[in-house]
Amino acid sequence: MSIKIIVKKEKNLSLFDKFLKKKSEDKEQEIQIPDDWDFYLCDIDGKTGSYFLNLALINIIPIVEKNAFLWIELTLNQPTEDGMSSQQEYDTLISLEDQLIPQITELFNAIYVGRLTHSGTRDFYFYLNENIYDAKLVEKTIHKFSDYQIKFGLKNDPLWDIYRETIYPNIYAMQSLTNDRVIRNLENHGDTLVAERPVEHWCYFETSEGRDKFIKTIQTEGFEINSQSYHEENKKPYCVQLVRTDSVELDNINGVTWALLELCIENGGEYDGWETLVILN
Template structure:
């Protein structure tokens, strides 16, 4: 191996040693009026786009036993997990790919990867998917140097991110034996740029039965005008999603920020 071969090999190895952050989570949404579920590495948003991975690859698996609404069924769970455990490592290794997540929707499960355009090989993908005789599998790819598909299409919007946060709180409550459907005091925090924005928000939420717990101002914050509000509500996922999405939307309409909620544990 000559000097220049050693040099370029070293550069290639440095590119492959990109430190990929990981924070995997589920979120539910609707696509074309049908339910959909994403399982996504949210932490990649911190480093996207990765210049060396400028092409997105999607591998589309047709579900064998989808539910009536097009989602995966319990009967097919084990088979899909086994497929995933085989498929993802092979694609990552063959194409030096970064796996970013998957979508389940309309009778399909799609796996998303980012690859270097120069390392993309249809023949390598064909070899991998041809091994899966129990599933009908297609694939496609598109140059996406800005990672716009990840950032703008499959990454959760503010409402989906709030749902993810809600799920984490509910999981914590359930660990303490909380009965989520029991109504109880729920308090929320919101922040605004101006007192006028906060006052307009207050008018809207008081019409919805919320009470003011506390108001304050901190000039060191980007949104200095804060308010803590409360109402009696259930906190099962459909209920708390509805409440927090409404508050989030009102905050956005009034140049504000919704900063979450808390509630006491109710065991009976």
């Protein structure tokens, strides 16, 4: 049984996803917003941060009608030692989100893009039309959550640069996120991830010379070549499929795929993903 790189979209546990789904299905809604929500970890000034983000927006931005970026930051009351949210505060935060996000979205016909938790704070991010923004309405909304210290601000961002360059994961974070999705799929099929197993990878290159250089290097790292092919319809038509026995635990597979990703780029190519078998103990 093989697990491919494409997996089902992640569902959010909070209620606001139901609200967003309802909005997207509204016949009067001008902009159809795709959903692909997931978590990823990042480093911010040497401290761990956790994004929960609608990744699908990268395919439709910039949205001309939403030219301003609204951030709302609350200070956590019971953060963990590393500045993340704690289990003790979980229910309170979920309740707050289930109220705050729909209210801001409704007030300004805004698009909620995600949140960031780090350094004892949780930030909520929205895009909206600057012409209909009213700071007093935001103040009135956050005043309802008097148990928290909250601040907010607005930045003009017509090209969605903040989302694209700051919030959206870089190529390494995105690869790690994709790896984690495959691993979750393996675990959902009963795989404990303990056993090493053959892992197949796909890479594509602009030129045959670039592919040949890549192959020469990775063969010294214990990879075997399964096949080479040419796909005329692709911008990078020269494909190579390779395999090596590896652990698929996240830290290890991240190291493997990041190394392949870098080597592909060095040779004018791109790393396209991996596939393996479910192993049941």
